[in-house]
Amino acid sequence: MKIQFIGAAQTVTGSMHYVEACGKKFLIDCGLYQGKRKLAFELNRTFEYFNPEEIDFVILSHAHIDHSGNLPTLVKKGFNGKIFATFATRDLASIMLLDSAHIQEKDVEYVNKKRKKRGQNLFEPLYTQTDARQTLELFVGINYHREFEIAPGIKLTFFDAGHILGSASLFLTINENGTLKHLGFSGDLGRPNLPILRDPEKIPDVDYYICESTYGNKTHDNPKDTEIKLAEVINLAWERKSKIIVPAFSVGRTQELVYAIHRIFENKMAPEIRIYVDSPLSVNATEIFRLHPECFDFEISQFLVNHKDPFGFDKLTYIKDVEDSKKLNTAPGPCMIISSSGMCESGRILHHLANNIENPDNIILMVGYTAENTLGRKITEKQSPVKIFGDEYQLNAEVRVMDSLSAHADARELFDYVSRFDKSRLRKIFLVHGESEQQIPFKSKLLNAGFKSVEIPERGYSAEL
Structure with missing residues (x-):
């Protein structure tokens, strides 16, 4: 099994992780990168580490645009597989992706009016509402806590991440030639005791864990x-x-x-x-x-x-x-x-x-x-x-x-969540979805707590599991 970290690697946006296992190639999330305009323009339009036509399926943790927003570009460039998500995520994505396309079309139209007057080159939207509608046809809804075989040898179970409506942490059971491996992905973890949504659920123990670290070194207000x-x-x-x-x-x-x-x-x-x-x-x-x-x-x-x-x-x-x-x-x-x-x-x-x-x-x-x-x-x-x-x-x-409304777990809440994993079994933790001032102290805290190996992968880093 191989995993390559493409988005949300030493940054917070553009969540995207490429996995090869059991003869399949798939993505965990496919989000829009948000940041410097020129860099975002380039990163969101190209998939430099894989061919979209060769991706077999996508697993989507939740509907936020930095996790789902580049799915229409993936489809536009040839992806035609299934997109697995919770039912609430599927419903939210049905409006969010169309809205994202609409906003891009309108913003490009507005900016192009100014650029035309200045004699500058005109922009094209990243994708259109037609691309978004085509993407929505590929969604497959799965309930929380239901193990689902998404490909031969690969089983997926969603657990409530408590971040937004329908958000999920992923528990993957991968059987390669009789060898079982368990891979977990936090998605974006919510906070305990917030209004509206249930508290984040712990996934079962895993061998490898991809963990968000947005606030790995910050404590929120109550x-x-x-x-x-x-x-x-x-x-x-x-x-x-x-x-x-x-x-x-x-x-x-x-x-x-x-x-x-x-x-x-x-x-x-x-x-x-x-x-x-x-x-x-x-x-x-x-x-x-x-x-x-x-x-x-x-x-x-x-x-x-x-x-x-x-x-x-x-x-x-x-x-x-x-x-x-x-x-x-x-x-x-x-x-x-x-x-x-x-x-x-x-x-x-x-x-x-x-x-x-x-x-x-x-x-x-x-x-x-x-x-x-x-x-x-x-x-x-x-x-x-x-x-x-x-x-x-x-x-x-x-x-x-005001950070008391934050839907992301803070440093203490993240550490409490990860600490519940069996340290003797967990071989490696990968910290994603965070900036260095949050990730480095969180890594040190986990190592001091007895976890064997913690890595902060950079964009394009590939690991054999």
């Missing part, structure tokens, strides 16, 4: 403090008559925010200001959340006893139409606009930032991870000026950062 801190921001906006601009992932983060605000207003922790969710994808994703209560934890199940809809209340407006989105430019404060993408790399959030970032009365609330070199990271670090659609803007708005 998730129980989320509503208090969020209420503080809303109260401040009420006093200033501010607009709160919230870049948020359409799947997971947006629903958590809406649920938290619902509870804040119900418990009278802050004045009831207008809340706008301005993202067609967020609106559609919320509908899919409503269709999968089997993924909910006990807390929200109890909330549902007294409320028909945890994702809807009087002051909340979901916006799909682009004209309604434009009207928010002149909407008075106080109000909150939640829009995607969370890393501020595409979508309507760019227009809201451009219209509000230079007003010192406004607040930009960052509520999730932002990868290196993204606009979201620059705002989080309070860099100024920043470029939006190629134009410079001064960052005059107040920036607030």
